[in-house]
Amino acid sequence: MDQIQIFTDYLRQQGLKNTSQRMVILEVFLNSNLHYSTEELYLKLRKSHPRIGYATVHRTLKLLAECGLASELNFGDGQTRYEPCRGGQHHDHLVCTRCGKIIEFVEPRIEKLQEEVAERYGFKIMSHRHELYGLCSDCSVASES
Amino acid sequence: MDQIQIFTDYLRQQGLKNTSQRMVILEVFLNSNLHYSTEELYLKLRKSHPRIGYATVHRTLKLLAECGLASELNFGDGQTRYEPCRGGQHHDHLVCTRCGKIIEFVEPRIEKLQEEVAERYGFKIMSHRHELYGLCSDCSVASES
DNA sequence: TAAGAAAATGAAAATTACTTTCAGAAAAGT
DNA sequence: ACTTTTCTGAAAGTAATTTTCATTTTCTTA
Known part of the structure; x- marks a missing residue:
């Protein structure tokens, strides 16, 4: 089942309406690998x-998060960002504090240790x-000058 | 060197002034193990x-964060919180989404894996x-009913 | 110690990101 | 088509944070 289907099903199930705006927003959102803030997606x-x-952009992003098609991110810059959930592997983020680049990483051993920690505290x-915040490879080279 | 000394040194070094308000705020902040928001500390x-x-409370907390005596926390509830940095071991947090309890944890193996991930991407x-967000032991028992 | 320069304070206003309101527009059921 | 319900977009409202500004305080320096 593709993501458009998931969304339309979710709307129907919630008694919400399938509007052209919602479809356009979903499409543009999905066809990007960026981590949009509401503002950025609105401008695009x-x-x-x-x-x-x-x-409408704001409300639609909230809806997408509700139905599991988007996840909310927060990198401490005071803006909530959204990224498409592709149903793939869970990942976390490296955030370059100089250029803003966001790199996704997967590390199952960390996930496992997290569980272990949680268990320790019931x-x-x-x-x-x-x-992880810091300098990406480009920026750490640039800042050596 | 104690924390009051660190703060007064930092102020002097930055050409800032040592005021009674700043000292009072520092003292109350240090003499607690809570994770204060600006609002909460102000009310106290x-x-x-x-x-x-x-x-003034807000500006002082920012100063404390700058000079390394406080760290800023953000648990996604829309409020920035501050905790005293005791120069001890680095720790992260378990946050109970039901009762708001915050548990600190230390897991050097996770820290180590983080470094490994970072290296992977230069x-x-x-x-x-x-x-880690979820239910603390008290709340997960309570929610079984 | 007093005077002057620089910075701090506190109240209020401004900013920022987000959320809600509301009147007109659009969708879905009948 | 008609009716009900939900949406939309603009604007107003919130909440946390940050800035402004007139006054006060601190820290030199005379």
Whole structure:
């Protein structure tokens, strides 16, 4: 089942309506590998669909997060970002504090140790965030000058 | 060198002034093991020092973070929190999404794997955040009912 | 110690990101 | 088509944080 189907099913199931705006936002959102903030996605959409408002973009991103098609990210810059969930492997992020580049990483051994830690405290993990901040390879070279 | 000394040295070095407000805020902040938001610390301070303003508390917490005496935490509830840095071992957090309890954990093996991941991408880690969200032992028992 | 320069304070205003409101527009059921 | 319900977009409202500004305080320097 593709992502458009997942979304339309979710809308129907919730008694919500399938509007052209929602479809456009979903499509543009999916066809990118970026980590959009609401603002950024709104600005991008405005080029091709100038009539779509900020609030609609915001509300749609929330919906996408609800139905599992997007995940909310927060890198401490005061803006919530969204990335498409491709149903693949869970990943975390390296964030370059100089150029803003975001690299995704997968490290199952860390996931495993997390579980171990949680168990130590009788804690039941529902979600987590793990972000490494610093300089990406380009920027750490650049800053040596 | 104690923390008051670190702070006064930092102030002098930056050409900033050593005021009674700053000292009071530092003292109250250090004498607690909580993870204060600006609001919470302001309210606590107001009981003993009603003349201290919110903005001063906010500015002082920022200063403490700058000079390494506090670290900023962000658990996604829209409030920045601060905890005293005791120069001890680095720790991360388990956050109970039901009762708000915050448990600190230390897991050097995770720290080590992080470094390994960073190396994989030629990335130089400056800081990181790692938080596990879920139910603490009390709350997971309570929610079984 | 007093005077001057520089910075801090606290109240209020401004900013920022996000969320809600509301009147008109669009979708889905009848 | 008609009716009900939900959406939309613009604008207003929130909440946390940050800045402004007139006044006060601190830290030299005379």
